[in-house]
Amino acid sequence: VNEYGSPAQNIPPRPHLIPGVKSVEEQTVPQLKAAAQAALDGNAAGAERALNRAGMLAANGVRRYMTITGFTPLADSTVE
Template identity: 40%
Template sequence: MSIKVKQDKVNAILRSLQGMERKQVMIGVPSDTSDRRDPTQPITNAEIAYIQDNGSPANNIPARPFMRPGMDDAAPRAAVQMKKGITGVLDGDHAAGERALDAAGIVASSAVKNVINSGNFTPLADSTLAARAARGRAGAQEELDRRDAGHAPGTDLAKPLVDTGQLRNSITYVVRSTED
């Protein structure tokens, strides 16, 4: 019995796999989506994300971690996407690796946004709620009234990290070469 090679695709497969290996998916607020719509805002979405994620004791802002919990939640689903990409490359679909990197980025950035949307954070301060209520934000005054009635602070009426939605909407992904 002899084996006849009709077409040698080993080098192309190796190039595709090496291409995937030289790239990374980064989740967060890229510089091109970092600016706020309101030009009077003194800081960017990236700076707000950092402050909210890590807290600022000097400014009495508690840490409300959302990046790492979102990425940790997404890791198993992102791994499935990467496995599909590698399997596709091994089956001869050389674009499967790029699609997998994009799919993993979508999974992870969506998971970070889901953590923000959950609102499971330290409740907002009364002063923050008052400022939101003065701007007409839904739920802020109702939460203040609830607290005045003796109820414990909650996050269901006025979610931390979600005021205008600009921070949440700026969370995305980029695929970058590790050689840059």
């Protein structure tokens, strides 16, 4: 619902995951390739390290995207 919104529930789209992850794709793809290679080599610890790095890069990309994007503010009725 957050990414695409819901017109039926009057929720506007707030795309952040897809564009945020894509914004750091050049950094995450090499980590994902390294994880795959480590897994193929039988190096589970190396695969996990590379996956963790890719995840941190992606999460930071989403955080940055959410910070710099001018989303429509939440309605007062939805804020507690």
